[in-house]
Amino acid sequence: MLDHFAKYLDMLQQKDFEAFKAIQQMLKKVELSKDENLIGLHDINKNIYFLEKGITRHYRLTDKGNEINIYFSFEGDVILVTECTVLEMPSNEIIVALEDCELLYISRPDLIKLTQTYHAIETLFREMLELQMIAMERRQFRLQTYSAKQQYAHLMEQQPHYLQKIPQNHLASFLGITKETLSRIKKKYQNERG
Amino acid sequence: MLDHFAKYLDMLQQKDFEAFKAIQQMLKKVELSKDENLIGLHDINKNIYFLEKGITRHYRLTDKGNEINIYFSFEGDVILVTECTVLEMPSNEIIVALEDCELLYISRPDLIKLTQTYHAIETLFREMLELQMIAMERRQFRLQTYSAKQQYAHLMEQQPHYLQKIPQNHLASFLGITKETLSRIKKKYQNERG
DNA sequence: ACTTGAAATTGACATATATCAACTTATCTC
DNA sequence: GAGATAAGTTGATATATGTCAATTTCAAGT
Numbered sequence: 001m002l003d004h005f006a007k008y009l010d011m012l013q014q015k016d017f018e019a020f021k022a023i024q025q026m027l028k029k030v031e032l033s034k035d036e037n038l039i040g041l042h043d044i045n046k047n048i049y050f051l052e053k054g055i056t057r058h059y060r061l062t063d064k065g066n067e068i069n070i071y072f073s074f075e076g077d078v079i080l081v082t083e084c085t086v087l088e089m090p091s092n093e094i095i096v097a098l099e100d101c102e103l104l105y106i107s108r109p110d111l112i113k114l115t116q117t118y119h120a121i122e123t124l125f126r127e128m129l130e131l132q133m134i135a136m137e138r139r140q141f142r143l144q145t146y147s148a149k150q151q152y153a154h155l156m157e158q159q160p161h162y163l164q165k166i167p168q169n170h171l172a173s174f175l176g177i178t179k180e181t182l183s184r185i186k187k188k189y190q191n192e193r194g
Numbered sequence: 195m196l197d198h199f200a201k202y203l204d205m206l207q208q209k210d211f212e213a214f215k216a217i218q219q220m221l222k223k224v225e226l227s228k229d230e231n232l233i234g235l236h237d238i239n240k241n242i243y244f245l246e247k248g249i250t251r252h253y254r255l256t257d258k259g260n261e262i263n264i265y266f267s268f269e270g271d272v273i274l275v276t277e278c279t280v281l282e283m284p285s286n287e288i289i290v291a292l293e294d295c296e297l298l299y300i301s302r303p304d305l306i307k308l309t310q311t312y313h314a315i316e317t318l319f320r321e322m323l324e325l326q327m328i329a330m331e332r333r334q335f336r337l338q339t340y341s342a343k344q345q346y347a348h349l350m351e352q353q354p355h356y357l358q359k360i361p362q363n364h365l366a367s368f369l370g371i372t373k374e375t376l377s378r379i380k381k382k383y384q385n386e387r388g
Numbered sequence: 389a390c391t392t393g394a395a396a397t398t399g400a401c402a403t404a405t406a407t408c409a410a411c412t413t414a415t416c417t418c
Numbered sequence: 419g420a421g422a423t424a425a426g427t428t429g430a431t432a433t434a435t436g437t438c439a440a441t442t443t444c445a446a447g448t
Binding site: 361362363373374376377378380381 | 424425426427428
């Protein structure tokens with residue numbers, strides 16, 4: 001059960017075993033059935049999650065009440081809604097299980113307490129944020145410059161598991177297009193490859 | 195000269211004056227003339243900057259060699275290209291002065307050294323990243339869901355200094371549209387307000 | 389296996405935005 | 419302040435994507 005978590009914290013485990021143990025003791029476990037919410041609309045949720053098993057869908061609602069998917073998390077991913085967790089604001093992001101999920105989590109307040117005792121944990125926390133930021137910088141550039149077709153091609157090449165595991169209607173808004181457009185792009189893409 | 199920097203580090207100054215002094219001593223200063231690069235294409239730049247004065251434009255090049263503006267920094271902003279600074283990769287992001295600029299900076303290695311002595315600095319560094327992430331999360335949602343018109347309206351309402359200070363041709367690619375479309379949107383927007 | 393509802397596809401048409409080219413207006417430099 | 423260069427505007431047209439409605443395919447539960 002701790003597979004992914006342990007891997008993520010591998011460096012910590014080697015560098016400061018005490019610190020690793022301390023985090024491990026603070027971790028709680030949560031299981032979600034398919035379609036169950038991890039974070040509901042306007043929840044104030046201060047937890048940082050490690051997704052051990054399953055897939056989660058992260059979405060927001062537009063003014064008109066449409067769902068826009070902003071992210072999907074897979075096994076091994078960290079789940080952190082910074083705006084909600086850090087600013088302690090009601091969440092605009094809703095997170096729901098696309099499949100049955102198993103997660104570990106620690107509350108940010110608990111984690112911050114640990115950082116006061118273990119410098120290695122503060123460092124780990126910062127490094128985790130840095131990595132999340134890099135991923136966001138890259139995705140932002142794609143959102144800003146890629147056409148729908150290019151985005152689809154990117155997913156095909158770089159993250160084919162997205163296409164295998166995530167229903168098209170959900171994928172579409174993630175790419176910033178409608179499901180009909182995605183369907184057409186997919187067809188064209190396949191034709192161009194024979 | 196330290197105005198903005200000091201303000202940013204205000205909490206640190208009060209909480210741990212030693213740490214504040216230590217950072218201050220590591221800070222270097224750089225001035226840029228208009229149109230001068232802060233970070234050039236493929237530079238490996240490990241610095242974290244505080245923009246004390248001026249405006250910088252952050253852009254990337256597409257496959258076809260077109261410039262896409264991904265960000266503008268104003269007085270008081272932190273400038274940090276995570277991918278380049280953290281992974282020590284050649285930068286895909288180019289940063290150039292839109293006006294004459296004054297900046298303070300510290301190298302990430304130096305900052306990390308300081309974090310080993312001063313816990314308060316590690317905390318500050320992490321908090322800075324958290325704030326940057328929140329801003330990115332919000333912008334990402336806008337990029338994904340707003341039409342060009344909505345983006346323009348958002349800028350008008352939330353960040354009018356963008357419209358006052360940044361030439362339209364640069365603003366356009368930041369919004370993910372062409373300069374012609376921006377020109378038309380602007381006109382329509384003005385007419386609708388009388 | 390049958391039924392039901394969800395997901396995906398397709399077509400016709402509407403709209404938003406891009407592209408290219410011409411032109412005007414501002415800004416900079418000598 | 420005249421000429422040169424960059425920035426912004428406008429028009430005509432092309433392309434990409436959205437919207438709505440009809441249909442087909444797929445999947446889940448009984």
